[in-house]
Amino acid sequence: MKISNRRSRRAALAVALGSVLALTATACGDDGSGSGGDKGSEGSGKGEIVFWDNNGGVRTDIWKQIIADFEKANPDIKVKYVGIAAKEYQSKVDTAIQGGGLPDVGGVGAAMLAEFSAQNALEPLDERLTKSSLNGRLNKDMVASLKAAGGGDGTLYSIPTSANNGVLYYRTDLFQKAGLDAPTTWDKFYEAAHKLTDAKKNAFGYTIRGGAGSIAQALDAMYGQSGITSFWNGDKTTVNDPKNVAALEKYAALYKKVTPAADVNNDFTKMVAQWDSGTIGMLNHNLGSYQDHVKALGTEKFRGIPQPVGPGGKRVQVSNPVDGLGLFKSSKNKEAGWKFIEFALSHAENSKFNEAAGQVPANTEAAGDAWIQKAEPTKLAAAALSDGSTTIVQLPYYLPDWNTISKADNEPGFQKVLLGKMSTKEFLDTLADQLNKAQADWKQNH
Structure with missing residues (x-):
């Protein structure tokens, strides 16, 4: 420390x-x-x-x-x-x-x-x-x-x-072949991730981002499942709330069980290229990679939909x-x-x-x-953000140290979580401690 x-x-x-x-x-x-x-x-x-x-x-x-x-x-x-x-x-x-x-x-x-x-x-x-x-x-x-x-x-x-906006891309051809519903809920997401995996045939249900840019994507999946709708509770962050700890623990456990082993080092370009050229069921990214998927797969083999909704039917996602x-x-x-x-x-x-x-x-x-x-993903994203179905958790971009905390400081820690060398709770407690100090510094000077 x-x-x-x-x-x-x-x-x-x-x-x-x-x-x-x-x-x-x-x-x-x-x-x-x-x-x-x-x-x-x-x-x-x-x-x-x-x-x-x-x-x-x-x-x-x-x-x-x-x-x-x-x-x-x-x-x-x-x-x-x-x-x-x-x-x-x-x-x-x-x-x-x-x-x-x-x-x-x-x-x-x-x-x-x-x-x-x-x-x-x-x-x-x-x-x-x-x-x-x-x-x-x-x-x-x-x-x-x-x-x-x-x-x-x-x-x-x-x-x-x-x-930009978070998007869950999924291979419609693979889902249809497996008789799966579209991954519109987190339960359906996890069901599909496991059912589409056959490691011996190099087929995986999901690709997880473990390299550069991994933290924001992990937070998106975490808040999406926990249903917590605010990044702060007073002057303390909610990232290490027990519900978030449990959500990230479940998400990180997908690594190597339903994802390629290379994911631990993949940034978005490698992750997108891997999904476009392989037989991976789902990819979480954003609107920015839509044209890459069109070039690789056409428009018939995949869809890009808003992030899954939680048990209460409410979609929660972090701000892009x-x-x-x-x-x-x-x-x-x-x-x-x-x-x-x-x-x-x-x-x-x-x-x-x-x-x-x-x-x-x-x-x-x-x-x-x-x-x-x-462009269906762009159209659906715009609708999701305006029809009342989505709650946005605003990330603290105003903190001068935000980019450092959410990238260089903690991306190696998330990799340790994926590899089983650090607990999810320890990782989120460390992240929370840094964020709380940065918030206190910011408030003192503003």
Whole structure:
């Protein structure tokens, strides 16, 4: 726990610094001072800007299309694309904040927003949005979500591009052959996971995420089964509530019994590729992998449905972070960077991006486009979030240490749970202790 305590103190200092800077900017007007004393500038609105994609490799093709469209419409601006894998992105940005070399524009989703803004690395965007053609054309809930995730000062530091949602993908051909109902409840989910498994034939009922990004997915399955609807009970987290401990214990016990052994190290790209190319019954991921499944399986062999409902008929799931684009304060050409953000969020480009990603567009005009009705998981997800059938457990993205706690600090611990080297209770108690300290630090400084 010494390492964790040191990290907690460092996080507290970062939050305190970020709070002082935010208050100073509010009281005196933003002086433009960025990280490392680099205040950046508006620039000429021409020349080259650098864009860092926070999901490089997965979204590279579609971003290059958008960049080509932008450069055609703005021949005096060139965009240098840098694709960075999702699991490496936060550390790359943190290193650049401390040592220099930040891009002009980069992907800044809700999960990493508080940490970047606490280091004063992001340009406030409220005034730019108010004066923009985008004003009134972006989903209000997505904008509010990014404002709430910004660390507590109510400032908008990222413009939303899309919203994601948890999806249970299942192989309809395998379910029909086995005479199974669709896994719309957790009981049916577990029944199918066991019935579809025949390890000798390399057939498995489920693939579980044990590598990078495993914690949020585990929390989704945990709260979905326990039915607990709030992440906090006062100032204490509910992650280690006995109901959650029992739920995660049951879920983690699926590993190697109905899942491939490789799952303990699989991030989402490996997990998705494994499901698309094999005979695995079910996969929990999100809307983002829908197009991958279509390419691999067509639309006849699988479906993507909202997460299963619990015994009371209520669906509970954790929030999925809204993704967005941020303008870094150290940019020497903020005018050109903002033009790129505006263009990427326009009706046509935001629709194009989200059709490729299979996600819900932030641009309200794009959200009405015909392709959404044809993409069943996106259509069902949108309905589930608006018809009263689903309760969302809001994850604390506003904590500057959230991304570190939910990734680097605890992913190895979850792997130990899967391998039987740590109890579920010990894992969740450790996670709860870190979260409670981070929450106390945050409240003290806000």
